[in-house]
Structure formats: structure tokens, C-alpha cells
Amino acid sequence: MSARRPLVAGNWKMNGMPDAIGELRATMAGAGDARCDVLVCPPFPLVADFAREAGEGAVGIGAQDCHPEEKGAHTGDVSASLLAAIGARAVILGHSERRADHGEDDALVRAKAEAALGAGLLPIVCVGETEAQRDAGEAEATVLGQLDGSLPDDAGVVVAYEPVWAIGTGRVPGTDDIAAMHAAIRKALVARHGEAGQGIRILYGGSVKPGNAAEIFAIDDVDGGLIGGASLKADDFLGIVAAA
Numbered sequence: 001m002s003a004r005r006p007l008v009a010g011n012w013k014m015n016g017m018p019d020a021i022g023e024l025r026a027t028m029a030g031a032g033d034a035r036c037d038v039l040v041c042p043p044f045p046l047v048a049d050f051a052r053e054a055g056e057g058a059v060g061i062g063a064q065d066c067h068p069e070e071k072g073a074h075t076g077d078v079s080a081s082l083l084a085a086i087g088a089r090a091v092i093l094g095h096s097e098r099r100a101d102h103g104e105d106d107a108l109v110r111a112k113a114e115a116a117l118g119a120g121l122l123p124i125v126c127v128g129e130t131e132a133q134r135d136a137g138e139a140e141a142t143v144l145g146q147l148d149g150s151l152p153d154d155a156g157v158v159v160a161y162e163p164v165w166a167i168g169t170g171r172v173p174g175t176d177d178i179a180a181m182h183a184a185i186r187k188a189l190v191a192r193h194g195e196a197g198q199g200i201r202i203l204y205g206g207s208v209k210p211g212n213a214a215e216i217f218a219i220d221d222v223d224g225g226l227i228g229g230a231s232l233k234a235d236d237f238l239g240i241v242a243a244a
């Protein structure tokens with residue numbers, strides 16, 4: 001057992017209308033005595049209302065991206081400081097969908113993580129290999145390279161390992177593969193941050209469901225999960241929170 005408190009974060013992606021606040025309320029009702037940290041990350045326009053609803057309670061609200069700069073001429077972007085001002089506690093950064101859809105590279109993800117830290121937000125920095133990279137035997141090198149380029153020097157972050165081929169597919173790596181990757185990430189974090197690297201939480205993400213969460217969360221150095229599809233319904237999400 002590690003001293004790290006597990007974190008289960010729901011990534012709603014581009015899902016949820018204003019009435020989905022009902023799912024947040026149900027999550028809050030069921031997560032009151034959770035023995036892990038719980039985050040719900042809805043689309044930007046819902047963050048303020050959700051944060052007001054969640055208050056200082058056990059469920060925190062996060063966003064799914066931010067801009068590296070604090071303000072300025074960046075049409076359509078949102079700053080970390082605005083997110084913090086409206087009550088967000090965390091922000092997901094460098095998700096593979098943003099790396100693919102918006103061409104985000106490691107340097108940009110790192111700049112965003114630094115902005116998030118500066119605003120007092122917890123950055124959840126995502127890394128993960130594609131199926132082609134895994135098949136070519138390059139999974140670990142890919143992930144460690146992303147980690148090296150995307151992480152700020154400050155150890156106040158969370159890392160999410162999400163194999164791209166496991167996201168939204170119902171496919172999950174074997175427990176040995178998850179264990180090996182999380183151990184490699186831990187080693188890299190300790191090499192970079194010293195003892196502080198032991199305190200950084202490493203989440204697994206990619207097709208985590210209520211039925212497989214307990215097995216995944218029992219793996220060494222898996223400190224919780226980043227949950228997509230199964231975070232949209234409070235019942236499923238709470239089943240995963242219970243497993244942590």
C-alpha cells in the first residue's frame with residue numbers, strides 16, 4: 001500500500017448538457033465518504049455551475065484544457081487563472097485527443113502545466129502510446145519521452161497513463177503491461193524529482209469500467225484512474241470510485 005491517496009477523475013470530453021448537473025449531484029451524494037479524491041471534468045461552459053454546486057465538498061471540479069498564457073488575444077481559449085477563479089481545482093492536459101485533434105506537442109503541454117500550477121490548479125498530464133508504437137516495441141520509450149517533455153519541474157502534478165488504443169475501445173492492457181508501464185513511469189519520476197517523485201500519483205486511463213476497476217487499481221503504482229465513458233453516469237462512476 002502506498003501513502004498516495006488515490007484519485008478517480010471523470011473526463012466528460014464533449015458530452016453533457018446543463019441538465020447533466022443531475023449526474024454531478026448523484027455523484028456528490030454517493031461519494032461523500034469516498035476514501036479517494038474524486039474529480040468531475042465537464043466541458044468548459046459547465047465548469048462554473050458545477051463548481052458552485054460542488055462547493056468545498058468531496059467532489060472537485062476540473063477542466064479538460066487551458067491556455068499557457070494568462071490572458072490576451074487567443075480567440076476561443078481559456079486561461080488557467082479564469083478556471084481557478086470560477087472554482088475549478090484541476091485541469092486535464094495533453095490528452096491524446098487534444099494531441100491528435102489540436103496538434104498539441106510536449107512543449108505546449110508543459111507550458112500549460114506550468115500555467116495551471118501558477119494558477120493553483122492541479123495539472124493532470126496525460127501520456128500514452130498508440131497501438132502502432134506498442135506493436136513496434138516502442139511503448140515505454142514513447143511514454144517516457146512524452147513524460148520528459150510534458151512535465152514541469154514542479155512535482156505538484158498528477159500523471160495519467162492512457163494507451164491511445166485503449167481509450168473508448170473496451171480494450172485494456174494486461175495487468176502485467178500496466179504494472180510494467182507504471183513502474184517505468186515511477187522510476188522516471190523519482191529520477192527526475194527525487195523523493196518527491198514517490199508522491200506523484202500515476203492514474204491509469206482507457207476503458208476503465210466498474211467491472212475491471214478493482215483489478216486495475218490493485219496494481220502497484222496505479223493510484224486511481226482517468227475515466228471517460230464510464231464517468232458520464234453517476235452509477236457507473238460511483239462503482240469505480242468504490243473500487244478505489
Ligand code: PGA
Nearest residue numbers: 167168206207227228229
Ligand atoms: P474511456 O476514456 O474511459 O472512455 O476509455 C478515457 C479517457 O480518454 O480519459
